[in-house]
Each structure stands twice: as structure tokens, then as C-alpha cells.
Amino acid sequence: xxxxxxxAMWCGGCLVMHKVWKQIEEEYPSIEIIKYDYDxxxxxxxxxxxxxxxxxxIFYKDNKExxxxxxxxxxxxxxxxxxxxK
Amino acid sequence: xxxxxxxxxxxxxxxxxxxxxxxxxxxxxxLFYSSTCPHCKNERIYLEGLQKTNENIKVHLYEVSNxxxxxxxxxxxxxxxxxxxxxxxYTVIGNKYRVGFNNSTKLEIESIIKAYEDNDYVDIVxxxxxxxxxxxxxxxxxxxxxxEVDSDVDIPLLGKVDPKKVSLPLLAIIIGLVDGFNPxxxxxxxxxxxxxxxxxxxxxxxxLGSLFIATSAIIYLLFMVAWLNIVIAVKDIRWVxxxxxxxALIGALVNIVNYLKEVKKKDNGCQVVDDKxxxxxxxxxxxxxxxxxxxIASIGVIxxxxxxxxxxxxxxxxxxxxFTNILSLNNVSIELSxxxxxxxxxxxxxxxxxxxxxxxxxxxxxxxxxxxxxxxHLIGGLIMLIIGILLIIxxxxxxxxx
Numbered sequence: 001x002x003x004x005x006x007x008a009m010w011c012g013g014c015l016v017m018h019k020v021w022k023q024i025e026e027e028y029p030s031i032e033i034i035k036y037d038y039d040x041x042x043x044x045x046x047x048x049x050x051x052x053x054x055x056x057x058i059f060y061k062d063n064k065e066x067x068x069x070x071x072x073x074x075x076x077x078x079x080x081x082x083x084x085x086k
Numbered sequence: 087x088x089x090x091x092x093x094x095x096x097x098x099x100x101x102x103x104x105x106x107x108x109x110x111x112x113x114x115x116x117l118f119y120s121s122t123c124p125h126c127k128n129e130r131i132y133l134e135g136l137q138k139t140n141e142n143i144k145v146h147l148y149e150v151s152n153x154x155x156x157x158x159x160x161x162x163x164x165x166x167x168x169x170x171x172x173x174x175x176y177t178v179i180g181n182k183y184r185v186g187f188n189n190s191t192k193l194e195i196e197s198i199i200k201a202y203e204d205n206d207y208v209d210i211v212x213x214x215x216x217x218x219x220x221x222x223x224x225x226x227x228x229x230x231x232x233x234e235v236d237s238d239v240d241i242p243l244l245g246k247v248d249p250k251k252v253s254l255p256l257l258a259i260i261i262g263l264v265d266g267f268n269p270x271x272x273x274x275x276x277x278x279x280x281x282x283x284x285x286x287x288x289x290x291x292x293x294l295g296s297l298f299i300a301t302s303a304i305i306y307l308l309f310m311v312a313w314l315n316i317v318i319a320v321k322d323i324r325w326v327x328x329x330x331x332x333x334a335l336i337g338a339l340v341n342i343v344n345y346l347k348e349v350k351k352k353d354n355g356c357q358v359v360d361d362k363x364x365x366x367x368x369x370x371x372x373x374x375x376x377x378x379x380x381x382i383a384s385i386g387v388i389x390x391x392x393x394x395x396x397x398x399x400x401x402x403x404x405x406x407x408x409f410t411n412i413l414s415l416n417n418v419s420i421e422l423s424x425x426x427x428x429x430x431x432x433x434x435x436x437x438x439x440x441x442x443x444x445x446x447x448x449x450x451x452x453x454x455x456x457x458x459x460x461x462x463h464l465i466g467g468l469i470m471l472i473i474g475i476l477l478i479i480x481x482x483x484x485x486x487x488x
Binding site: 011012039051055071 | 272274354355356357365451452453457
């Protein structure tokens with residue numbers, strides 16, 4: 001499983017989510033998590049058709065998008081998607 | 087027995103004199119009014135009733151809109167008793183004056199009369215009219231003849247409190263907090279801090295960060311003081327108050343609609359500000375934080391803070407405008423108003439200060455959750471709605487005269 005994370009360094013909601021994602025990275029080392037910054041990695045971010053609300057987490061299974069979480073989410077909500085598709 | 091009878095006789099003979107000494111103390115009430123003002127009419131009816139029921143009260147009426155003589159007297163009285171106001175009705179009892187008329191003024195007038203019945207009393211207006219009281223001796227009367235007028239409210243557990251003294255700072259804290267948590271420009275501060283942390287120069291971080299926050303506070307302070315001066319000048323004009331109320335109601339509507347939109351959305355997060363504006367601000371922040379010359383960096387950060395606060399003001403001007411308007415309606419002195427505005431700004435800047443200090447001490451940028459952003463819209467909207475309605479139908483409540 002692969003997760004594309006799109007954050008922005010100015011986004012309070014993204015910063016709040018850092019801790020949760022760090023825990024998930026530690027608990028699920030097999031998942032590849034790639035992080036992009038909305039402003040610094042503009043070219044990459046454009047590929048994912050991100051709307052106007054951050055952060056965005058895009059979940060891939062076998063190189064196919066299976067789920068997308070937009071905005072601040074609880075750890076349980078993220079784990080629910082992971083456990084459904086991993 | 088004879089001695090007792092003598093004492094009784096003396097007491098019976100002199101008692102009426104002692105009582106009448108108190109009964110005969112006439113309290114003069116001077117009312118400056120206009121024949122066209124409805125509040126003045128209400129006060130005249132009230133004072134006439136008071137005069138009928140209390141023979142020790144004498145009411146003196148001065149119509150000021152058609153008499154230049156009375157108008158000049160009002161100016162002179164206001165100047166000497168240091169109670170300038172362009173509002174009428176204007177009531178003077180001893181050295182106490184009250185501007186306007188409502189239920190609370192009635193209680194205050196009765197309280198002043200009672201206080202003067204039990205204390206020294208000098209009819210200052212009559213003294214001014216006959217010339218015995220003037221610039222040379224007025225201070226003596228203002229200092230000497232003084233009574234404590236009890237306008238406090240008894241609150242269980244807290245005891246007696248002056249509603250104005252408690253309400254205004256409390257209002258400064260509440261409105262300041264709600265205004266501050268409206269996250270219009272928070273993203274700029276977070277980006278600036280991120281850039282500063284990246285530089286790993288602690289002194290420069292503290293200096294430029296503090297400069298940004300201090301400039302933001304000063305700009306907001308200047309705006310509020312300037313607005314206060316404008317509203318002080320126009321506070322007596324009813325249609326201006328109605329206009330401010332309408333602006334507040336429009337602000338309330340926008341905030342409540344925003345809240346309802348956000349409730350419908352199931353996701354909370356950071357709204358991406360339009361690309362051009364964001365990139366322009368980021369370019370400036372990068373340029374100034376990486377600028378080698380500290381002077382140029384400082385000027386850049388100050389300029390940035392000024393432009394950011396213009397965004398912030400456009401985003402939430404409704405609340406500071408309403409707060410300064412309330413200060414002006416309460417006839418708070420400019421010094422005390424500045425203290426209340428300062429309290430407002432401290433609480434307005436609280437979220438910025440928290441994010442800044444945490445970042446400076448931990449070298450990690452912290453965000454504030456966006457989960458509660460919608461509630462700041464709701465609370466801000468409700469505050470504007472309540473104050474807007476009160477300004478139209480019950481302006482005296484905004485003056486804490488219930």
C-alpha cells in the first residue's frame with residue numbers, strides 16, 4: 001500500500017496531523033508514505049488534482065487510487081481506510 | 087421626675103425644628119432639555135412626578151434648542167463641572183450630572199437625591215448662575231461636595247460590582263478572543279515561523295518573529311484607536327448608530343452563513359488561499375527572512391505585518407468596530423478606552439503568541455486545529471447579531487444600563 005500525503009507548511013491543520021501520521025508510520029512500516037508540500041512540490045501536487053482544502057491523503061493499492069481523505073482526520077478514521085485496503 | 091419632664095418638654099419643642107432642618111433641605115434638580123427630544127419629555131414627566139411626591143425637590147428647567155441663553159448656560163455648567171457632552175437631556179444635581187434618560191437614570195437620580203439628603207449639599211448650577219461659583223473656586227466645590235452614588239449590582243458570590251467596570255474588560259476579552267481565533271491570516275505567521283526556524287539563527291528568529299507580532303498588534307491598536315475617535319465624534323448621531331448596527335447585522339449574516347456552510351461540509355481543514363496572493367506573500371517572506379542586512383529584513387517584516395493586518399482587518403473588522411463603538415457609547419475616557427483596547431489586542435493576539443512561543447522554545451511549528459474554526463464564525467456572528475439588534479432597539483443595554 002502507498003499513501004500520498006499533501007500538506008502545506010503554513011497549514012495549522014496539517015501540522016496538527018503530523019503526530020498522528022508519525023505514529024501510523026511507526027505502526028505500519030510496510031506502508032510507503034510519500035509526503036509533498038503544496039507549495040514546494042507544486043509540480044508533483046498538480047498530478048493529484050487536489051482541491052482547496054488541506055491536508056489530503058490519497059491511498060493507493062496496486063498503483064490504483066482506492067480512497068482519499070480530505071482535511072483533518074482522527075487517527076481511527078485513517079486506520080479504518082488502511083485496514084480496509086491494506 | 088421634674089427633670090425628665092423638662093427633657094421631654096425640650097425634646098417635644100425642638101424635635102420639629104430638628105426634623106424640619108432635614109426636611110427643609112431642598113435638593114435642586116437642573117434639567118437641560120430640548121422641546122423636540124422624546125427622552126427629554128419622558129424625563130420632564132418623571133421629574134414633575136418626583137417634585138409632586140417630594141416637597142424637598144425643586145426642578146429647574148432649561149430649554150436649550152430655542153434659547154441661546156440656556157444653551158450658553160449649559161456650556162458653562164459642563165465646562166465648570168468637567169462634564170462635556172453634546173447629549174441631552176442633561177441633568178445636574180449638586181455636582182453630579184447624568185446624560186440621557188432611561189430606567190437606570192431614574193434609579194441614579196433617586197440615589198443621588200438620597201445621598202445628598204444625608205450629606206453636605208451645594209447647588210452648583212445656582213452658584214454658577216449667580217456668579218458665586220466660577221473657575222477660581224469650582225474645584226473646591228467639586229472636591230468638597232461629593233457623595234458616593236451606589237449604582238453597583240449585587241451579584242451572588244461576587245457581591246456588589248459596577249456593571250460597567252466588569253462588563254467592558256470582560257467584553258474586551260471575549261470579543262478579542264473570538265476575533266483572534268478567526269484564522270484569516272494565521273497561515274502567514276506559520277509560514278514566517280517555518281522560514282525562521284529553517285534559518286537556525288535563534289536571535290534572528292526571536293527578533294524577526296517578535297517584530298512581526300509587535301507590528302501586527304500596533305497596526306490593530308492604531309486602527310481601533312482611530313476608529314474610536316471617529317465613533318466618539320459621531321456617537322450622538324442616531325442614524326450613524328443605525329448604520330453601524332446594519333453593518334454588524336450584515337457581518338452577523340456572513341458569519342452565520344459561513345458557519346452553516348462549514349457544518350454541511352464533513353471535512354475540516356486549511357482553506358487554500360488563491361495562488362497568486364499566496365505566492366506573492368511567500369516570496370516576500372522568503373526574501374526578507376533570508377536578507378543578510380538586518381535593517382532591510384526588519385523593514386520587510388514590518389511591511390509584511392502591515393499588509394497582513396490589512397487582510398485581517400478586512401476579514402474581521404466588524405468585531406473591533408463594534409467594540410470601539412461600545413466604548414464610545416459608554417463615555418469611557420480615552421485613557422481607559424486605550425486600556426480596554428489593549429486588553430482586546432492581547433487576547434486577539436493570544437493564538438499567534440502561543441504558536442510563536444511554542445515554535446521558539448521547541449523549534450517546531452505547531453498549528454491550531456481547524457476543527458473549531460466554524461465555531462468562531464458562529465460565536466462571532468451571534469455577538470454581532472446581538473449587539474446589532476441592541477444598537478437599534480435597546481442602545482442603553484449596550485451601555486450596561488438595564
